[in-house]
Amino acid sequence: SQKIEQNSEALNIQEGKTATLTCNYTNYSPAYLQWYRQDPGRGPVFLLLIRENEKEKRKERLKVTFDTTLKQSLFHITASQPADSATYLCALDQTGANNLFFGTGTRLTVIP
Amino acid sequence: DTAVSQTPKYLVTQMGNDKSIKCEQNLGHDTMYWYKQDSKKFLKIMFSYNNKELIINETVPNRFSPKSPDKAHLNLHINSLELGDSAVYFCASSSQRDTQYFGPGTRLTVL
Numbered sequence: 001s002q003k004i005e006q007n008s009e010a011l012n013i014q015e016g017k018t019a020t021l022t023c024n025y026t027n028y029s030p031a032y033l034q035w036y037r038q039d040p041g042r043g044p045v046f047l048l049l050i051r052e053n054e055k056e057k058r059k060e061r062l063k064v065t066f067d068t069t070l071k072q073s074l075f076h077i078t079a080s081q082p083a084d085s086a087t088y089l090c091a092l093d094q095t096g097a098n099n100l101f102f103g104t105g106t107r108l109t110v111i112p
Numbered sequence: 113d114t115a116v117s118q119t120p121k122y123l124v125t126q127m128g129n130d131k132s133i134k135c136e137q138n139l140g141h142d143t144m145y146w147y148k149q150d151s152k153k154f155l156k157i158m159f160s161y162n163n164k165e166l167i168i169n170e171t172v173p174n175r176f177s178p179k180s181p182d183k184a185h186l187n188l189h190i191n192s193l194e195l196g197d198s199a200v201y202f203c204a205s206s207s208q209r210d211t212q213y214f215g216p217g218t219r220l221t222v223l
Contacts, residue, residue, distance in 0.1 A: 043202050043214030102155040
């Protein structure tokens with residue numbers, strides 16, 4: 001069966017450290033992989049998109065890697081801040097037509 | 113200006129009723145979506161519409177029907193509401209092969 005699993009339901013990290021979130025998938029062959037942030041009571045907000053032929057993408061303190069052999073994406077937040085506390089969702093696009101299948105989400109808490 | 117808006121924000125209703133949730137986007141996007149987020153926060157695609165055509169429908173009961181009067185609107189109609197329909201429903205929109213912009217969500221509670 002198809003699955004998209006994010007490493008842990010919750011992750012606590014000390015302010016200033018690098019947070020690393022994992023997204024593993026089975027029985028998918030995504031053309032794109034996206035990461036979203038969701039705050040309580042709000043809709044998800046897009047952060048980064050990485051294509052199957054790209055290994056790494058960066059945006060300010062954010063970095064995403066994509067390993068199609070391992071069927072895994074890693075999402076890093078460097079120099080984490082309490083304001084980074086939120087739920088982070090990975091989403092797969094199988095065909096490039098932007099039909100997204102979301103992972104289970106990881107709730108990140110950055111402790112001051 | 114709000115990019116993707118949904119009404120109502122909260123909807124409390126009795127089992128068996130019929131209800132609608134409205135969604136509007138002012139981004140000029142050509143595709144709109146409906147997602148359901150359950151109590152465990154799992155976000156699942158229900159429908160997407162591209163140029164007034166339904167292009168995916170992920171095992172959603174036929175009590176749910178999307179209606180798109182024009183490219184800027186995609187409303188969700190739900191007939192004969194059941195307890196299990198309680199969830200947060202999100203509308204989203206996108207241009208082709210671009211990221212999706214989500215609305216603020218509608219929390220539906222079926223009593």
